[in-house]
Amino acid sequence: MDQKERGEELILVDVHDNPIGFETKLKAHENGGKLHRAFSIFVFDGAGRMLLQRRAKKKYHFGGLWTNACCGHPRKGENLQEAAHARLRQEFGFSTEAEEVFSFVYRASDAKSGLTEYEFDHVFCGEFDGEPRANPDEIDDWQWMGLADLLADLETNAHAYTPWFRIAVHQVIENLSGSHTTASPVNATRGNNGPEVRPLASPPHRRSPRSQRA
Numbered sequence: 001m002d003q004k005e006r007g008e009e010l011i012l013v014d015v016h017d018n019p020i021g022f023e024t025k026l027k028a029h030e031n032g033g034k035l036h037r038a039f040s041i042f043v044f045d046g047a048g049r050m051l052l053q054r055r056a057k058k059k060y061h062f063g064g065l066w067t068n069a070c071c072g073h074p075r076k077g078e079n080l081q082e083a084a085h086a087r088l089r090q091e092f093g094f095s096t097e098a099e100e101v102f103s104f105v106y107r108a109s110d111a112k113s114g115l116t117e118y119e120f121d122h123v124f125c126g127e128f129d130g131e132p133r134a135n136p137d138e139i140d141d142w143q144w145m146g147l148a149d150l151l152a153d154l155e156t157n158a159h160a161y162t163p164w165f166r167i168a169v170h171q172v173i174e175n176l177s178g179s180h181t182t183a184s185p186v187n188a189t190r191g192n193n194g195p196e197v198r199p200l201a202s203p204p205h206r207r208s209p210r211s212q213r214a
Helices: 003-007 080-092 147-156 163-177
Strands: 009-013 019-024 036-044 050-055 070-072 098-109 116-127 139-145 186-191 194-199
Touching: 036 080, 036 163, 050 080, 050 147, 070 080, 080 098, 080 116, 080 139, 098 163, 116 163, 139 147, 147 163
Parallel strands: 036 116, 098 186
Antiparallel strands: 009 019, 009 036, 036 050, 036 070, 050 139, 098 116, 186 194
């Protein structure tokens, strides 16, 4: 994380995603983390394969792990959906129509960096059939992966994937198959054997873009 990135202001929220203030990016991830707004984008091709990336090893936390197409944080004054599209273009060089399908809260610590993600994560899904242009500053590797192969690999190599991906991916796939027409947000923390997921009391579920100003 360079000096400029350290100083970016993220949007702090309560457990209902109401803005309560701002904090610099580094401080929002230190000392157990402060709950902040985030997004994760899952992208599928026409054949139903999921686009995965392996995070660059030099990333400030969870480097070298496989995860969804992209993720990030809207900054102070930034619209959630616009921030998500901008991040996807930055990391993979394309944009696509993406719909918010659910949201969840989780906390996960990275032993290597000593930093913690504590996020209210808005999950978007979209489709793309072109050729991604991966940004080498952000991505070490990428692939399109069939869902059956992905789920099998998660069973045996869960440690190779980011904690937020392991929490969200099953609900993403259920939404894709139509098993859940309305997905409920969840609250999740990592247990000793992986993520523990439980319902969030009175959770919000917002699909439409909105201003991110507190």
